[in-house]
Amino acid sequence: MITIVFSLFLLTMLVIVAVAILRTDNLFTAVMLSGIFSLIMAANFFILDAADVALTEAVIGAGISTVLFLSALALTAEYDRSPPVGTWVPLLTSSALGGVIIFATFQAPRLGDPNAIVHKHVAPWYLERTPELIDVPNVVTAVLASFRGYDTLGEVFVVFIACIGVMSLLGRVRPRRDSIEEGEFEKRSDNLRHHLIPRVVGKMLVPFIVLFGLYVQFHGDFGPGGGFQAGALIAAGVILYALVEGGPRGRELVPEWFSSMLVALGALTYTAVGVVSMMRGGRFLDYSALSHDPIHGQHMGILIIEAGVGMTVAGVMITIFHAFSRRGIR
Amino acid sequence: MEWVYFGTCIAILITMVLAVVRGLMGPTIFDRVLAVNMFGTKTVLFIAVMSFLSGRPDFLDLALAYALINFIGVFAVLLFFQSRGVRREAEAEREAGK
């Protein structure tokens, strides 16, 4: 009953903010409203009993995505100068699609209906067997890392390839002659150094943020957390330092070669665990073969590949942020 | 105790709605940044009280992550706002130079 009331509240707010994002002309406002949109979405996930997803949505949706959109906006226009092109055709198509979907949802089971089909076939097996097979309190991490480890390996490589794509697109910077010389521009614009208080507090909090990221990383088995969220949190800490101290100092803290090496190392760790478990007689990514006692092997396997995922995601986010901020000098 | 949590959650939700409305109506850009900042803090409180309401108080590190992300988001906005001033300044100069 309680969740119905709260989700009503939050979902209507969600729709209002989405329509507002649609209507603004100023891209800067749209990006900030999409930050609010992600926070409401994360609160919704929390009410729908999805703690891990709420943490991921908050860290990535409200944190990293806002920073990326803003640094992209800094390089392009801030105004959506075009009047909407012929609003009738898009309006018609989207409302037709919406109407069809709404009609289709009438047969869908009521929210939280225990005998919905979703809860019938596959899900109970995982909920019962996880304590026996893997004995990890957080079932989501168990399924993510062990039952469906091969899939997560695929996702890690998708993130890896996206990072390579961004680096190849925004790679080496050859500042044009007539652009303001780098030192001058850097000194003036790219940091909040002249704000004394934000600089002090920002730099003071960076170690705690990274520590909290590591806590979320290794706490992934017992509570909401895991490699993806931890990587984004650690990257957020480094990005905060780069925001406060400015691009070059940020690149001194985490140099380019280190963050791209981190990306490769994470993916390599993940695959290495698979190969080792194969060499020890199990199948690829079957962690039971990692040590004499299968449950202990599962624990070790999950811990190592979560560390690999954390490394990759942190490296990718830092590399992408540096690629965008370094591009600003052109 | 149940209804106390429920009442506090309702108060926080109403404030969230007010913050969103200020974010949408806010005449200047800074009102929107203020709305985002205020909204972030309210989500932190909402998650904290909600985790007590649903009887799972071990979800509080979610609230800590929200507070942290909100802080970084506001800084990113302010830095963007300042560097945009420099960029317009540079472009105006380049036109003047040409």
Next chain:
Amino acid sequence: MDLLLDIASAVLLLTGGFLVFVGGVGVMRMPEFFTRMHAASVTDTGGAALILAGLMLQGGLTLVPLKLAAIFLFLFLTSPTASYALANAALLSGVATACRNQTGKQLPEDRMDPPSAPNSENSLAAEAPAPKTVARKSAKKAAPKRPTKKAAKKPAKKSAKKAARKKS
């Protein structure tokens, strides 16, 4: 003993909720930016502190009050910093303050609906840039001056910019 804890945390939580609500209404009804900022800080510090304290009482002797204390400490550090940075940027960008108007120009409003008059083109461009960029010439001459002295130079700077735009 348990009842006492419940009553205490109920009182704390409800006053905290009330303070949060007061802050929300304040943000809506205040005339212009800086007074709104004050109202928002009421909810940030007062409301958050009371609600988190109320929850701590309920947490008992487990890890939970420690986490709540960490959240409170973190909010206690970040909210004032964010408000300070925001107010600083707003003041130097010429947002008119109701009480005194030393920075001069009222920041033109950029409403949500598509602007009819063409002034939306430069409605944001018209703001003065942040202090560090007051004028390339002055930046070359001396190290960045303190913000207060720069505010005085601001009108001269803006007229130069308008001249540049008219010329181009």
Next chain:
Amino acid sequence: MEVLGLYNYFVFAVLLMVGLYCILARTNIIKSLIGLTIFQAAVFLLYISMDKIDGGTAPIILEGVEDQVFANPLPQVLILTAIVVGISTTALALAVTVRIKEAYGTIEEDKIQEMDRET
């Protein structure tokens, strides 16, 4: 009371419509990207609202309590990785937008198409 249970799905449909309209109607590339993220978030909302059970809690097994009803972990795993993949592809799209801006000088699709027709 029946409609109340399906409210999540209605919001999913409306968000889908808003995202699609934003992509179709607006020619600015970054605005379409933001529309795309709204579209994506709507799909995530659909998956996660399927996993809710009345009286269920997040699928983290506490030792002490015996008969716990858990939300369905599978859609959560799916969406958790989908969010990270989504942000990486958005970052790639933003990088392409930056290069388009440098090549064409504008990020309005209609102007870009005109330039392509001319050359």
